[in-house]
Amino acid sequence: MIPPNSLHQLPKKNIFRKGDVFVLFGELFGRGYANGLVREARKAGMQIIGITVGRRDETNKLRPLTDDELASAESGLGGKIINVPLMAGFDLDAPDGEPTPTELLGTMTLKTWMEDRLDWTHIEKCRQVGVRRFQNSLGAVMSALDGMIGEGRNVFFAHTMAGGIPRAKVFLAIANRVYKGRGERFLSSQALVASDLGKLILQNFDEVSANTFQHLIEGSGSIRRRVEGSGGQVRYTAYGYHGTAILIGGSYQWQTYTNYTQGHAKIKLERIAQTAWADGIKATVYNCPEIRTNSSDIFSGVELPLIPLLHALRKEGGGPWAEAQWQACRDLLADGSSLEDVLQMVADFHDSEVSRGLRDFAAWPMPNSLALADLMLPTSDAIVQMHKDRSALITDLLSGLVIEATGPLIFFESSAPKSHVLWLNHDIVARQLNQLHS
Numbered sequence: 001m002i003p004p005n006s007l008h009q010l011p012k013k014n015i016f017r018k019g020d021v022f023v024l025f026g027e028l029f030g031r032g033y034a035n036g037l038v039r040e041a042r043k044a045g046m047q048i049i050g051i052t053v054g055r056r057d058e059t060n061k062l063r064p065l066t067d068d069e070l071a072s073a074e075s076g077l078g079g080k081i082i083n084v085p086l087m088a089g090f091d092l093d094a095p096d097g098e099p100t101p102t103e104l105l106g107t108m109t110l111k112t113w114m115e116d117r118l119d120w121t122h123i124e125k126c127r128q129v130g131v132r133r134f135q136n137s138l139g140a141v142m143s144a145l146d147g148m149i150g151e152g153r154n155v156f157f158a159h160t161m162a163g164g165i166p167r168a169k170v171f172l173a174i175a176n177r178v179y180k181g182r183g184e185r186f187l188s189s190q191a192l193v194a195s196d197l198g199k200l201i202l203q204n205f206d207e208v209s210a211n212t213f214q215h216l217i218e219g220s221g222s223i224r225r226r227v228e229g230s231g232g233q234v235r236y237t238a239y240g241y242h243g244t245a246i247l248i249g250g251s252y253q254w255q256t257y258t259n260y261t262q263g264h265a266k267i268k269l270e271r272i273a274q275t276a277w278a279d280g281i282k283a284t285v286y287n288c289p290e291i292r293t294n295s296s297d298i299f300s301g302v303e304l305p306l307i308p309l310l311h312a313l314r315k316e317g318g319g320p321w322a323e324a325q326w327q328a329c330r331d332l333l334a335d336g337s338s339l340e341d342v343l344q345m346v347a348d349f350h351d352s353e354v355s356r357g358l359r360d361f362a363a364w365p366m367p368n369s370l371a372l373a374d375l376m377l378p379t380s381d382a383i384v385q386m387h388k389d390r391s392a393l394i395t396d397l398l399s400g401l402v403i404e405a406t407g408p409l410i411f412f413e414s415s416a417p418k419s420h421v422l423w424l425n426h427d428i429v430a431r432q433l434n435q436l437h438s
């Protein structure tokens with residue numbers, strides 16, 4: 001199946017022009033999705049404004065960026081950064097003098113975590129402290145931003161925040177097993193979400209990856225009303241993930257990386273956009289394909305569905321440029337390894353019974369399984385081994401292409417968005433790339 005709200009037409013409309021304001025709500029990393037959107041905003045001559053999540057000092061206290069950090073972040077973004085820490089989540093928050101959730105997790109061990117219980121009244125107090133801290137900082141960010149948006153300007157808010165993994169030793173060991181463990185080292189994601197530790201983590205994912213979008217929409221309410229009152233328009237976008245339709249056996253089929261524990265937060269993100277949309281606010285979650293970034297590298301195997309993008313490039317009107325991408329991928333492989341072999345390994349993975357069993361849209365996000373780990377992880381490792389250099393992978397090249405395509409897709413679609421949630425599948429990504437390079 002293909003998700004019903006998939007984008008099938010290349011968007012053309014553009015309401016954003018020189019002097020309009022583009023606000024990146026999250027930090028920009030070299031390999032991150034947001035680079036595609038920032039590039040489009042720059043091309044349109046928009047004023048680019050960013051935020052920072054801040055940094056933690058030796059005592060874990062949140063601080064703004066130093067002058068040097070700020071200068072380097074501003075030069076990376078190509079715009080001004082409002083230097084008020086907007087770290088979301090409550091893993092390091094607590095009422096004064098009381099333990100933070102991360103400190104509580106510090107007493108758990110690999111032997112005890114499944115039975116260890118948390119004091120939920122206390123956790124809720126910590127959550128409220130974290131949310132208040134975020135909202136207060138957001139208030140300061142919004143009043144600074146208000147002064148930077150001139151009369152008659154349109155504003156594009158691009159939310160990119162996702163995360164919330166607490167820095168607790170026990171969880172890092174567990175995450176390693178849930179996402180990378182096979183055989184004896186395999187750990188069930190279901191066991192994790194059933195535990196108090198897992199429930200806490202899901203709450204923190206919600207705060208970082210979903211609720212921040214709500215805070216952004218609410219916190220920018222007075223800016224929105226002022227801009228709209230003077231004839232301007234305001235858009236909100238967020239990056240979602242809810243599986244992707246890719247070419248499997250010659251036709252586009254929805255598939256997903258499993259286990260994506262963060263999926264519950266992504267569903268919440270879609271609902272936040274839906275509620276805003278019902279209130280007449282143009283907020284759209286773009287569900288994007290699997291790529292390799294700083295954030296997704298923890299999910300071994302997430303890159304497998306990216307490789308068939310090569311087939312989509314040919315299917316969607318690919319010419320010499322698409323062929324050049326095939327060749328560039330071939331050039332990354334070691335002698336004796338062929339691109340056809342790599343594509344066949346991915347095709348076999350998607351054709352396996354275990355993969356087929358996961359193509360259940362209604363059941364998303366599904367738990368992991370030993371059978372999946374024992375198939376997906378060796379396939380992922382074997383493909384990496386086939387390269388000349390582990391630091392220059394086919395999936396690095398293809399990730400860059402997906403970022404390049406999603407930039408204009410999201411930027412132009414947001415001028416007249418069709419829905420509060422839209423999937424960007426491999427068909428439209430490939431068509432956009434072929435069009436950009438024709």
Ligand SMILES: NC(=O)c1ccc[n+]([C@@H]2O[C@H](COP(=O)([O-])OP(=O)(O)OC[C@H]3O[C@@H](n4cnc5c(N)ncnc54)[C@H](O)[C@@H]3O)[C@@H](O)[C@H]2O)c1
Nearest residue numbers: 026027032033088161162163239240241290291293295296
């Ligand atoms: N990589 C993928 O395969 C993929 C697929 C679909 C959607 N996405 C989404 O794209 C968006 C960007 O992710 P990316 O993969 O480009 O990685 P990235 O690492 O470049 O971006 C992660 C973003 O989250 C922010 N962030 C992290 N922890 C935070 C916290 N505690 N508080 C506030 N902000 C925090 C960072 O500042 C950064 O802007 C995310 O919403 C992600 O879920 C990624």
